[in-house]
Structures are given as C-alpha cells and as structure tokens.
Amino acid sequence: xxxxxxxxxxxxxxxxxxxxxxxxxxxxxxxxxxxxxxxxxxxxxxxxxxxxxxxxxxxxxxxxxxxxxxxxxxxxxxxxxxxxxxxxxxxxxxxxxxxxxxxxxxxxxxxxxxxxxxxxxxxxxxxxxxxxxxxxxxxxxxxxxxxxxxxxxxxxxxxxxxxxxxxxxxxxxxxxxxxxxxxxxxxxxxxxxxxxxxxxxxx
Numbered sequence: 001x002x003x004x005x006x007x008x009x010x011x012x013x014x015x016x017x018x019x020x021x022x023x024x025x026x027x028x029x030x031x032x033x034x035x036x037x038x039x040x041x042x043x044x045x046x047x048x049x050x051x052x053x054x055x056x057x058x059x060x061x062x063x064x065x066x067x068x069x070x071x072x073x074x075x076x077x078x079x080x081x082x083x084x085x086x087x088x089x090x091x092x093x094x095x096x097x098x099x100x101x102x103x104x105x106x107x108x109x110x111x112x113x114x115x116x117x118x119x120x121x122x123x124x125x126x127x128x129x130x131x132x133x134x135x136x137x138x139x140x141x142x143x144x145x146x147x148x149x150x151x152x153x154x155x156x157x158x159x160x161x162x163x164x165x166x167x168x169x170x171x172x173x174x175x176x177x178x179x180x181x182x183x184x185x186x187x188x189x190x191x192x193x194x195x196x197x198x199x200x201x202x203x
Contacts, residue, residue, distance in 0.1 A: 008158055014151025016115040021083065021147060022102030023072040025059055036060050037069065038100040042082045045091035045106075048125060048174065050080060052096035072101045072108070077117040079109040081124065081133070083145040088133045092121040092174075107147055114157065118167035123155060 036058040044051040078093040084105045111117045123129045137143035
C-alpha cells in the first residue's frame with residue numbers, strides 16, 4: 001500500500017457515476033403483475049450492509065412498471081444512499097442482493113470505470129462524507145436528497161491502481177468487522193447459556 005504512488009484530482013460525482021432514484025411502490029389495487037420482486041427499502045441498509053434477497057420485502061408491479069423494472073435493478077458494486085428520512089444511510093451492494101429493485105426512498109449510484117465502488121462507499125460513510133450529504137439535504141423535519149445535488153458532490157479521485165488497492169483494504173476491513181461481530185455474538189450467547197445453565201443447577 002505505501003509503495004503505491006497516489007496522485008489526486010477532484011471531480012463531481014455525476015461525472016464519475018450514474019445516479020437514479022428507485023421505483024415508487026404502487027398501491028396494491030394497481031399492481032396487477034403476477035411476479036413479485038424483492039425490493040430494497042431504507043430499513044434494509046444497516047451499518048453499511050444491504051440485506052440479501054431472501055430477507056427483502058417482495059412487491060408486485062404495475063404493467064407499466066414491469067416494462068421499466070430493469071432500470072431500478074441493482075448489481076454488485078452499486079452504492080445505495082437513502083434520500084428521505086432523519087438519518088442518511090449508505091450501503092454497498094454485493095452479489096447477495098444483486099437483482100433486487102430499489103425503492104423510491106433510495107438513490108442508486110452506479111460508479112463508472114474511474115471510480116471504485118468500495119472507495120465511494122468509504123468516502124460517503126466517512127465523517128466528511130456524512131457532513132456533505134447532510135449539507136445537500138433539504139427540508140426541516142424530513143430531510144431529502146435529490147440526485148441533482150448529489151451529483152454535484154466533489155470526489156477525490158486517485159489512479160485506478162491506487163483505488164483498487166484502497167478498495168481491497170476497505171473490503172478486507174468490512175469482512176473482518178462482520179466476522180468479529182459474529183464471533184462476539186457467539187461468545188455472548190455461550191456466556192449467557194453457561195450462566196443460565198449453572199443458575200438452573202445444570203452442569
């Protein structure tokens with residue numbers, strides 16, 4: 001990592017990625033489609049993760065929505081940003097969620113070749129990134145972010161080689177973070193089970 005020469009430029013997010021708002025949910029009476037689609041809602045973005053397909057709500061679409069559904073379908077490497085609510089959430093899509101649609105409360109960012117999605121994810125979740133997102137949000141009670149303002153955000157851009165190394169570091173850190181949480185949960189469960197067993201005269 002230290003051996004990689006890093007030269008930086010700054011560009012707007014709109015020049016580095018495509019941005020779009022998710023699909024609006026139809027009233028049940030309007031949705032005549034026989035096929036139900038998994039949809040990512042804001043509550044499915046948690047601590048940087050996006051829930052997998054099997055854990056998502058499924059909704060039917062209108063005939064008109066079915067024709068354009070693919071434009072709202074996520075793929076691995078997309079970055080999702082909640083655009084309505086009191087707290088802005090950011091999530092990185094993995095293969096576990098690929099193929100789902102995104103709701104209209106989420107902006108789908110699809111980085112181009114010059115922007116590593118893992119780096120973008122890191123930038124938007126950083127303290128500076130969060131302040132930037134808060135700065136472009138409008139509304140007094142319920143904050144809202146639109147794609148026009150989000151596209152204007154300035155991003156530091158390193159070389160493709162440097163971004164790949166940075167992205168690998170972010171991915172490794174995320175993997176270790178979630179593995180550590182899983183180990184901690186298992187230890188807590190074991191400790192609680194041991195104490196309860198002893199209190200009940202077992203063991």
